[in-house]
Amino acid sequence: MLLKRISILIVFLFIAEFTVLQAQNVVSVYPQEYPNALKNPLKGFRDKADRNDRTNFSYSTIVREYIPWNAIENDSTDGVQKIIDFCNNRWKDYEKRNIRVIPRVYILWDKKSKQGNWPSDIAQGDWSSPKFKERVVKLIYKLGLAWDNDPRVAWVQTGLIGYWGEQENPVGVHQDGWAKRLGEAYTNAFKNKKLLVRNQKVWETEGYNLGTYWDSWAHPGQPGVRNEIRERNNQGRYLTEIIEGETAYDWGKDKFYPKYGSSPTITCNNYIFTNNLIDVIKELHCTGLGWVSGYKTDGSEQSNIDSVKANAARIQEAFGYNFVIPEFTCATRANQKKPFKIHFKVKNVGSAPFYENWPLAFVLIDETTHEIVYKEHLKNIDTRTWYPGDNYSYETKAYQIPAKAYPIDAVITIPAKIKSGNYMAGATILEPNSQTPGIFFDIKNFLSKSQTQPLCRIGIGKNLKGSFEVDPTLFGNPLTDDTRSYSLTKQ
Numbered sequence: 001m002l003l004k005r006i007s008i009l010i011v012f013l014f015i016a017e018f019t020v021l022q023a024q025n026v027v028s029v030y031p032q033e034y035p036n037a038l039k040n041p042l043k044g045f046r047d048k049a050d051r052n053d054r055t056n057f058s059y060s061t062i063v064r065e066y067i068p069w070n071a072i073e074n075d076s077t078d079g080v081q082k083i084i085d086f087c088n089n090r091w092k093d094y095e096k097r098n099i100r101v102i103p104r105v106y107i108l109w110d111k112k113s114k115q116g117n118w119p120s121d122i123a124q125g126d127w128s129s130p131k132f133k134e135r136v137v138k139l140i141y142k143l144g145l146a147w148d149n150d151p152r153v154a155w156v157q158t159g160l161i162g163y164w165g166e167q168e169n170p171v172g173v174h175q176d177g178w179a180k181r182l183g184e185a186y187t188n189a190f191k192n193k194k195l196l197v198r199n200q201k202v203w204e205t206e207g208y209n210l211g212t213y214w215d216s217w218a219h220p221g222q223p224g225v226r227n228e229i230r231e232r233n234n235q236g237r238y239l240t241e242i243i244e245g246e247t248a249y250d251w252g253k254d255k256f257y258p259k260y261g262s263s264p265t266i267t268c269n270n271y272i273f274t275n276n277l278i279d280v281i282k283e284l285h286c287t288g289l290g291w292v293s294g295y296k297t298d299g300s301e302q303s304n305i306d307s308v309k310a311n312a313a314r315i316q317e318a319f320g321y322n323f324v325i326p327e328f329t330c331a332t333r334a335n336q337k338k339p340f341k342i343h344f345k346v347k348n349v350g351s352a353p354f355y356e357n358w359p360l361a362f363v364l365i366d367e368t369t370h371e372i373v374y375k376e377h378l379k380n381i382d383t384r385t386w387y388p389g390d391n392y393s394y395e396t397k398a399y400q401i402p403a404k405a406y407p408i409d410a411v412i413t414i415p416a417k418i419k420s421g422n423y424m425a426g427a428t429i430l431e432p433n434s435q436t437p438g439i440f441f442d443i444k445n446f447l448s449k450s451q452t453q454p455l456c457r458i459g460i461g462k463n464l465k466g467s468f469e470v471d472p473t474l475f476g477n478p479l480t481d482d483t484r485s486y487s488l489t490k491q
Contacts, residue, residue, distance in 0.1 A: 027468045028329040029456050031443035037313040038440050039482055041098060041431075042154055042356065043320030045293035045312075046244065049090065049101060058479070059316045062154050062288055064102045065090065066165070068117030072105070073139055075121045083146040094152050098484045102244075103147065104157035105139070106165035127161065127171040136160060137185045144189025151433055151488055155194035155242055155355075157213050158186055166215060167198050174202045183208040194242050194355060200228060209237065214245035217289055218280035220259060221252035229284050238285035239387060242355055246290035247277070264295040267311075269303040274311040275397075278318045282399070283392040285352040287320040322350030323386065323429075324442045326405055328455040330425065332464040340412045344427065344455075345405040348386045349442070357384050358429050358438055362412050363452055364460070365424040370449035370474075374418055375430075378410045383429060383439075420461030424454035424470055433487040440478045448476030451484055 041061045049065040072083045091101055108116035118124050119135070126132045140160075147153045159165025160182070162172055173179040179202045186195050187208065196211040197203050203210060212229055216222050229243060237243075249256065249263060259276045261267045268274060277292065295312055299305050326345045334340035342362060348354075360381045364374040386406050389399025426445070431438030437451040445453045454470045 025333065026329060026331050027456060028327055029469065030327050031325050031441075031445050031455060033324055034440075034442050034444050034446075034478060036479055037316035038322075038442060039098075039316075039479055040321070040439050041484075041486075042100060042354070043287050043350075043352075044316050045319075046102065046246070046288040046290040047293050048290070059312070060293060061098055062100055062102055064104065064157070064290055067103055067105045069105055069107050069139070069160075070117045070119050073142070074119050076119075076135065076138075080142045080145045083142055087146065087150070087152070091152050095488055096485045098482075098486060099152075100154035101152055102154050102157060104159035104165050105143070106159055107161070108163055108170075110163045111169075128176060133181060137181065140182070140185040140189050144186075148190050148192050151486060153193055155196060155211065156186075156190060157196045158182060158210075164215075172202075173197070173199055179203050179208070180206045183210075196242060196244065200232065209241070211241035212237075212243045212245075214243075216248035216251070217245040217286070218260070218277060219248055219252060220255040226280070226284070233285055238352060240353075240355070240384075242287050243285055243352065244288045245286070247292040249291065263301060264292045265301045265303050265308060267292055268295040268308045268315070269301070269311070271307070271311060274314055278315060279392070279394055279397075281315070281318045282351045283394075285388065285390075286318075287352045287355075289319070318351055320350050320352045321348050321354040321386070321388070322442050323347070323354075323439070324349055325427070325455070328427070330456065330458065332457075332468050333459045333462070334412070334414050336414050336416045336418060336420075336461055338413070340414060341409070342412060342425075343407070343409050345407050346386055346441075347403050347405045348388045349403055350388050353385070353387055354383050354439070356432075357382055358432055360408070361428055361430050362410065363426050363428055364414070364418065365426060365447065365450060365452050365454050367422055367424055367457075370447045370452070372450050372452060373423070374414065375428075375435075376412055377430075378408065378427075381408060414460055418460055420459075422457060422459055422465055424452075425456055425458045426452055426454040428452055431484070431486045433490050434485070435491055436486075437484060438486065440482075444472070444475055445470060446475050446478040446481070448481040448483070451482070453478075 039059050039061060044061060045059045047060040047063045049063040072086045107118060115124060122132055122135060161178060162168045167173045183203060183206050194211050196213040198213060200212055214225055261270055261273045267277060295308055297305050297308050324347050326347055328344040330342040360378045360383060361375045362378060363372050366373050389401050389403040391400040393400050428437045429439035441453055443453060445455060447454060456468050457470055458464055
């Protein structure tokens with residue numbers, strides 16, 4: 001009996017020692033940042049939806065679509081399906097190209113337009129009749145049915161009244177109760193998509209604290225708009241609402257050109273012009289801009305192709321969110337059906353949050369095929385709350401309140417069906433419908449085949465053989481080898 005107890009004690013001590021040894025076999029990796037800009041969704045250079053020479057605009061994942069009212073509804077009997085048919089025709093295969101749309105419906109293009117895009121049963125120029133107001137509200141309801149759950153729609157510029165749908169002239173949101181009317185209609189119709197407006201002060205008097213689009217971004221001739229956006233941001237508006245717009249090269253040239261140049265290409269060709277634009281992007285926490293997206297990389301306008309590309313990359317990197325992983329820690333072995341702890345940090349070194357709650361997942365990657373063999377959602381993680389820095393300094397070119405490193409601790413349970421062997425382990429932000437990698441972290445680690453970003457090697461059900469570090473010669477280029485897409489329905 002004594003011998004048996006001694007044997008049991010020896011076995012117990014051996015198991016305890018082995019457990020401690022395993023617990024000590026924990027490694028940390030520190031991924032290097034990717035040296036270029038990434039083409040991530042829902043941020044960056046905002047193209048025109050109908051641009052044909054898109055090969056010059058490698059960063060664009062968002063496009064803006066100006067939609068004439070009578071193209072989607074020509075009389076009151078037209079239903080939601082007409083809007084959907086129009087969008088399906090215009091946005092064909094956008095999900096395959098990983099492009100999302102920012103729509104804006106308009107009625108009258110500019111003051112030179114003799115005829116607007118009015119429905120056939122509304123009189124031209126009727127901005128004030130009860131019939132017109134009722135039809136606008138009903139149209140917005142239809143837009144909500146068509147777009148609020150359409151994954152191709154990034155967010156919505158409210159538009160409709162005024163030239164270009166800019167809500168100022170010949171009728172503006174400050175007149176005739178339009179802010180209240182539009183605000184109520186849009187917020188009732190859209191529960192999922194973010195809404196963007198101009199003339200924020202008017203909307204705020206009616207209780208609507210929405211996102212902002214500034215159609216003359218950073219223009220020295222509009223310091224008041226800039227101050228208003230800054231004032232809202234100081235109250236935390238940018239933490240939950242999108243700020244975007246476009247540069248304006250067509251007015252106030254005596255003030256605009258000395259700071260930003262005479263065209264998108266000239267802006268990107270000049271380091272100082274690029275810096276000036278980046279300053280305001282960072283100061284106001286901008287997610288994306290149009291017009292400047294029209295830069296060319298063909299040497300036109302006496303530009304230097306390499307300079308244009310390098311400065312365009314700097315602008316793209318400044319837009320919106322930009323997630324780095326300063327460190328990742330885990331054990332080098334995990335056993336099936338047993339708890340396996342991981343710890344890592346994420347820092348948003350961009351200018352704005354990511355405004356959608358996409359799931360964060362742990363992934364196991366086959367070392368031979370480079371395919372994902374297992375993924376597990378990490379619970380209680382909200383990617384919308386990974387905030388950037390704040391209080392931008394024009395002197396230091398940095399946020400005086402630095403971005404926080406958000407710690408993530410999770411317990412993974414590898415299922416029994418996963419065969420024992422060596423794997424690569426990583427993390428990815430999944431596109432909600434397709435459940436495939438949706439956002440790239442700003443790190444060099446990248447596998448082209450599965451669009452994944454392995455962080456280390458681990459053993460499953462057996463000790464790891466070889467180094468815990470992933471062979472960097474396996475890495476592709478997350479910009480040029482980007483094949484991401486998304487699904488229109490949940491998979």
